[in-house]
Amino acid sequence: MKVRIRNAMTCDVEDYFQVSAFAPHISRDSWPERECRVERNMDRILGILDAANVKATFFTLGWIAERYPQVVRRIAAGGHELASHGYGHLRASDQDRAEFDQDIKSSKALLEDLSGQQVLGYRAPSFSIGAQNLWALDALQEAGYKYSSSIYPIAHDHYGMPEAPRFAFRPNGPDGLLEVPVTTIRVGQKNLPAAGGGYFRLLPYPLSRWMMNRVNQQDGQAAVFYFHPWEIDTEQPRPAGLGLKTRFRHYVNIGRMEDRIRALTRDFAWDRMDNIFLNGAGK
Template structure:
């Protein structure tokens, strides 16, 4: 179970409509939404990995400490939600090193994992995986092996792999199912809100039972918040993707905690290695 800790105004699809220099003046809702998530996970006996922005951690250090105190893994989502594909090597190193240092200082724990905003590591910037290893990360969950208009690397392995050999960084892709020679998304996000819950559950069970692999699921705190401020001027597709079925999300996350056993990424993929 993984959560990408960012607020509604930091979503990449809104970047052309919300100026970065306005973030500090926006109504922040991430703290209350993460508190709800922590309560849901606690009630369901689930542990998770929280891929957290350094920008959020600086402003809500107590929230970061509550994540750690709850027995969850603290991991990095970069500092300011810049896509890895929009940075050069030096900029990316600065971003991932800065966020790692902030999170470790506040959380008091080593930060081993990273997830790129909008799954923005792909064929054009695989060098980013080398940078992550140089910065001290042990795993990444930044490649989504699907075809998508904003991200994706459909030819990538569907399950955890070492891009640069057995002793290199581990990449843990978001879960997909294979159907008719195509990978279909099965690990969260807008797809999970759009599709019937029973279908999502069936796909994850198929990965568990037929493939013998753990399912990697992700969502965002703002997805449990139907009352969030609406962003004006966005296109129909973006509006649909962001707002569809927000009111149903909390109920579905609770169902996931009943239907599956969930743990942290580091325990599942790093222990014993």
């Protein structure tokens, strides 16, 4: 019997008001006063994964961990991997080296203190590591991280490094940090997103399932899927003043997301990022 490839289930633990697209409309100063819904959404997500016996990686903001330490502890207690999403959802591309160093070190220390487990992975907010700031990977390695999942090999108006490899690689040489991109498929001369985010909510589920199966069967590689707690939350507050594109990207099909996550747990084999990629991958 052929063994199914294990894919990486990942979740970026942030709340709706912290997404980069909302930054022009929601000031950081207002974050502490806003209704935070991440705790209840994480309870639902962890329940879904626990029921399916799926272990995942949770790239968690330090800002969230500081205010909801019980969420961090429940992630760790459930056998999931805790990883860093930075402290306050600042794009890596908007920080200089000193600011980035402080961000990745403080979030790592906070998560480790709360969970009692070592933090090995990092994902930049909005996939904000690319050709112009590959120095960030050196900074992560020096801070004690073992891998990153921060380069998205697609062309996008907010992020992307389309010339990057589609699968795990070391951008800064054989001794550099392992970079594990989220999953794409190659169609003609372009990489198309195939595992998560607004694309996953927009496209019919059978198409997303076909794309991930193609990566498993044709490329022989693990897929890296990602989502956010706010993507299952149909009752989240809706900020005023959002443009049509921003509203569409953020809210499209959020009412279907929870069922689709359940479907993924049935249709594929899953594991944590560290279990899949830190056992010789990319070397």
